Amino acid sequence: MSDAETAPPGAPDAGDDGTDLLAVRRGKLDRLRAEGIEPFPHDFDGVEAIAAVRERHAGLEAGAETDVRHRIAGRLHARRGQGKMAFLDLDDRGGRLQLQAKLDVLGPERMSRLLEAVDLGDVLGVDGVAFVSRRGELSLRIEDFTVLAKALRPPPDKHHGLQDTELRQRRRELDLLGNEETREAFITRSRIVSEIRRYLDGEGFLEVETPVLQPLYGGALARPFVTHHNALDRDFYLRIATELYLKRLIVGGLERVYEIGKNFRNEGISHKHNPEFTMLEWYEAYADVEDAANRLEACVQHVARAIGVDDPEDPDAIRWTEPWKRQTLAGAIEEATGIDVLAHRDAASLAQVIRDSDATDLDPDGRTWPQLVDDLLSKHVEPFLQQPTMLFDYPVELSPFAKAKRTADGVDTGLVERFEAFACGMEIANAFSELNDPDEQRRRFEEQARLELEGDDEAQPYDEAFVEALEQGMPPTGGLGLGIDRLVICMTGRRTIREVVLFPAMRD
Structure with missing residues (x-):
């Protein structure tokens, strides 16, 4: 899996080698359909949350094997390895779980499909058996998998997330995927x-x-x-x-x-x-x-x-x-500016005191009395109440x-x-x-x-x-x-x- 498979959203959908990633992914979509696989099925029943799977097997030692089967679903976050064995990371809302794909379990056809027709960002359903790797990582050995939604555009870069602030706010779905x-x-x-x-x-x-x-x-x-x-x-x-x-x-x-x-x-x-x-x-x-x-x-x-x-x-x-902490509004304003707003209960009087004060640079012209009090509060008190x-x-x-x-x-x-x-x-x-x-x-x-x-x-x-x-x-x-x-x-x-x-x- 090359880094070209992820790209910053908003940039051209092209890999480092100039490959049109959208076209490549559409080609994989066509391959799935040619193999008789619907890449956008209606449902996938019986899904367990990844957090629940982790809780079920908490405390297992490194290298432990189980005979417990689980069905999970989520978005493919990463993939490592080729040939006879590969490891994948699948994300759902509550966490991430490592998956192990083995040629002798999936067979050549399904292994090829998983490694060649599935991309980062695809939504997968997985059936498998829980075990703990020698490094102590809870994992699921894939017995079968289903493409639930083929992602035609690459996800945000898996190492750096989505950094552009404005793009994050305009495209919140990408922000949630990447950060x-x-x-x-x-x-x-x-x-x-x-x-x-x-x-x-x-x-x-x-x-x-x-x-x-x-x-x-x-x-x-x-x-x-x-x-x-x-x-x-x-x-x-x-x-x-x-x-x-x-x-x-x-x-x-x-x-x-x-x-x-x-x-x-x-x-x-x-x-x-x-x-x-x-x-x-x-x-x-x-x-x-x-x-x-x-x-x-x-x-x-x-x-x-x-x-x-x-x-x-x-x-x-x-x-x-x-x-x-509790105090009065007038006391807080006077503490911050030296101005006693209750001693100046009309706009003209309070405006003049504000003009004469060294503690504020507010422009009081054209402001009503309540507006002046609110100006003093919002500019000289509120920002300092942490x-x-x-x-x-x-x-x-x-x-x-x-x-x-x-x-x-x-x-x-x-x-x-x-x-x-x-x-x-x-x-x-x-x-x-x-x-x-x-x-x-x-x-x-x-x-x-x-x-x-x-x-x-x-x-x-x-x-x-x-x-x-x-x-x-x-x-x-x-x-x-x-x-x-x-x-x-x-x-x-x-x-x-x-x-x-x-x-x-x-x-x-």
């Missing part, structure tokens, strides 16, 4: 989501589904995608959040609900933003923001323990299972759905019961003591409408249906949104959202 780290990252992502569900289901939450196409977007400060439904002759929005529908379920008496699903925001693309992304939102009746904070910490710690991401020996590891941290006590201007902060004397501080959680230098979660006073919610919608007139195109639109739902009576509720993609970035040690989304949005 074991990529496969492991997405397997870990699946486990993270499964463990989140396991935790919430165990705490009595119901998983629900709410509309993706919404007549009025809401639940976050973001620009939506707009689409048109022909039969109804009306515009709909791809949801930017699941919040308002989930809270209507709380009104309906479901008490503890969650949804894991896609949201869509028509905003910029960055290392932590993709126009479609996966969010977890949960809402819990008779709870508040402190309950949400404690539950978030417990949920993420459960996940971290289940998938084993905490490394006590690594000084740079994220300490998910240790108590999370370990899990919760920031509490947000100004009401940034939080149209949260209840006012409770104080001993009942004085209105202009703050609400909200926190955001951060890790790896980015926000990963957002939570409220949910506003359930319909009159106050209506007033805040009206304030959001005023901000929209002032130029804030991410202001929350007025939703009368939601206000009417609150007028039915919503119990005290703690709600939280957790960004699945960002949590996966942190827990897999990746750098950007494109590395944890299977098929990210890309430019032409």
Whole structure:
């Protein structure tokens, strides 16, 4: 097997000697069909996972023989040897197993077919007997094999994988074939989501589904995608959040609900933003923001323990299972910049302080007060919060759905019961003591409408249906949104959202 049989995807499908690999592989396809073999059969029943085969024979000594037969299937990764005996490596999702092909077992015809008509990247089904080689490698002695899918294009180079970052993201199937780290990252992502569900289901939450196409977007400060439904002759929005529908379920008496699903925001693309992304939102009746904070910490710690991401020996590891740091939003901004945003509660005053500050080079012109506060947070606080941290006590201007902060004397501080959680230098979660006073919610919608007139195109639109739902009576509720993609970035040690989304949005 020459190195010419693998090639970097995206390059011409030619070997080092100029051979057209696609033509060569098609010739082998023709040979299989000429021999009466269908290279794309319908099925291959009774397949065992390679991991299960390895587990079955764990502990066998070098040179051990068995009489145990297995049927496995996967993609041919490597092949060594010719003539009377050859060794092959077969990959499935869970691992790799060495295969031994012997002339005296397969016979001349099948041996020739395996060595000459089968290529790296072909999908094979194999029946064989387990044994351990003299070097201690668990192997399967091939008694029969079936071509399940003939690969007409070469796989990524087996030694170097697929290196081009943009090609990896555009052609994720090649990235998964060529890079074991990529496969492991997405397997870990699946486990993270499964463990989140396991935790919430165990705490009595119901998983629900709410509309993706919404007549009025809401639940976050973001620009939506707009689409048109022909039969109804009306515009709909791809949801930017699941919040308002989930809270209507709380009104309906479901008490503890969650949804894991896609949201869509028509905003910029960055290392932590993709126009479609996966969010977890949960809402819990008779709870508040402190309950949400404690539950978030417990949920993420459960996940971290289940998938084993905490490394006590690594000084740079994220300490998910240790108590999370907690402080106020205003305190964190003042600590970083020296600016007390609560002492300057209008745009003009805060803008002037920002201009006079040596700690920031922000341009405050044309920004609303909540936008200025968010600028200070996103530029001077968020990037430096590497370990899990919760920031509490947000100004009401940034939080149209949260209840006012409770104080001993009942004085209105202009703050609400909200926190955001951060890790790896980015926000990963957002939570409220949910506003359930319909009159106050209506007033805040009206304030959001005023901000929209002032130029804030991410202001929350007025939703009368939601206000009417609150007028039915919503119990005290703690709600939280957790960004699945960002949590996966942190827990897999990746750098950007494109590395944890299977098929990210890309430019032409």
